[in-house]
Amino acid sequence: DTGVSQDPRHKITKRGQNVTFRCDPISEHNRLYWYRQTLGQGPEFLTYFQNEAQLEKSRLLSDRFSAERPKGSFSTLEIQRTEQGDSAMYLCASSSWTSNEQYFGPGTRLTVT
Amino acid sequence: AQRVTQPEKLLSVFKGAPVELKCNYSYSGSPELFWYVQYSRQRLQLLLRHISRESIKGFTADLNKGETSFHLKKPFAQEEDSAMYYCALTGTASKLTFGTGTRLQVTL
Numbered sequence: 001d002t003g004v005s006q007d008p009r010h011k012i013t014k015r016g017q018n019v020t021f022r023c024d025p026i027s028e029h030n031r032l033y034w035y036r037q038t039l040g041q042g043p044e045f046l047t048y049f050q051n052e053a054q055l056e057k058s059r060l061l062s063d064r065f066s067a068e069r070p071k072g073s074f075s076t077l078e079i080q081r082t083e084q085g086d087s088a089m090y091l092c093a094s095s096s097w098t099s100n101e102q103y104f105g106p107g108t109r110l111t112v113t
Numbered sequence: 114a115q116r117v118t119q120p121e122k123l124l125s126v127f128k129g130a131p132v133e134l135k136c137n138y139s140y141s142g143s144p145e146l147f148w149y150v151q152y153s154r155q156r157l158q159l160l161l162r163h164i165s166r167e168s169i170k171g172f173t174a175d176l177n178k179g180e181t182s183f184h185l186k187k188p189f190a191q192e193e194d195s196a197m198y199y200c201a202l203t204g205t206a207s208k209l210t211f212g213t214g215t216r217l218q219v220t221l
Contacts, residue, residue: 003156031207042117042199042211043157056208091157093209100145100203104157 002026004105006092012111013082020078021108025094032075033102034067035091036060043091049075050097082112115140117200119212126190126219134185134215136174136200144202146176146183147209151197160185160198170194190219 005024013019025032030051035043046065047057051072061067064082069075079086089109093102116139126132138144148160161169163176163183174185183200197216201209 033208035209040122040213042201042213043209045208045210048208058208095207100207101147101159101162102209103159104149106156 004092004094004103006090006105006108008108009106010109010111012113015084015112016081018078018080019082019110020076021090021092021110023075023077023092023094023105025074025092026103027073029094029096029103030072031095031097032069033093033095034075034077035093037089037091037107038087046077079110082110084112086110087112115144115202115204115210117202117210117212119198119200119215121215122213123216123218126217128192128219128221129189132185132187132190132194132217132219134198134200134217136183136185136212138181138183138200138202140181140202140204142204144204146174147201147203148172148174148183148185149199149201149211151199153196157199190217192219192221195219 007022032049034046037043047067049069064080067077089107091107092105095102118137146163150160151157172187199214200212
C-alpha cells in the first residue's frame with residue numbers, strides 16, 4: 001500500500017499521560033498536514049510541514065502539542081499531559097508541492113479516560 | 114477568515130432520485146474548492162476539485178463565485194453513493210478548511 005499510513009490506529013490513554021502518533025506520507029510528497037476531527041465536525045487543521053520545516057500552526061495547537069518532521073519524511077505528533085478534550089480522530093495528509101490535492105491516512109483515534 | 118458551510122447534516126433520497134449536496138463558502142480571495150467523501154470504515158478521499166471540472170462517479174460540482182457556492186450534484190443516486198461528504202476549500206496557504214459534512218443516505 002503506497003498511501004498515507006498512520007500508527008497506531010487506536011490509542012486509549014489515561015488523563016495526564018503523554019501520547020505520540022506517527023504518520024508516514026506518500027513517499028514523493030513533501031508537504032505533510034495534521035488535522036483533528038471530533039464527532040459531528042469536519043477535520044480541523046492543526047499544522048503543516050513542507051519538507052522538515054513547520055510552516056503553519058493553528059491556534060488549536062496548544063503548548064501541550066508538538067509536531068516534528070525531522071528528516072522531511074515521516075512526522076510525529078505528541079500530546080503531553082492529555083486531557084479528556086483531546087479525545088478525537090487525528091488525521092494526517094500529504095501532498096506534493098505542485099498540487100493542493102491532499103491524500104489522507106486512516107487516522108489515529110485517541111480516547112482519553 | 115475562511116469558512117465552509119454545509120447546511121444539511123443528513124440528506125436522504127431514494128435510489129434513482131437526483132442529489133444535491135449544498136456547500137457555501139466565505140473567503141476573501143480566490144479559493145480552490147474540493148469535495149471529499151468518506152465511505153463507511155474507509156479513509157477520507159478526494160472526490161473532485163473545481164479546477165479539474167471533471168465528473169467523478171457521476172458527480173459534478175460547479176463553482177459559483179457570485180453565490181459563493183460549490184454544490185455537489187448527481188442526476189441519479191445509487192446505493193453505493195451512501196457516505197459522508199465534506200466540502201473543503203484552500204486559499205493561499207495550503208491548509209484545508211472543511212465544512213461539517215453531510216451524510217447522504219440512499220434508500221431503495
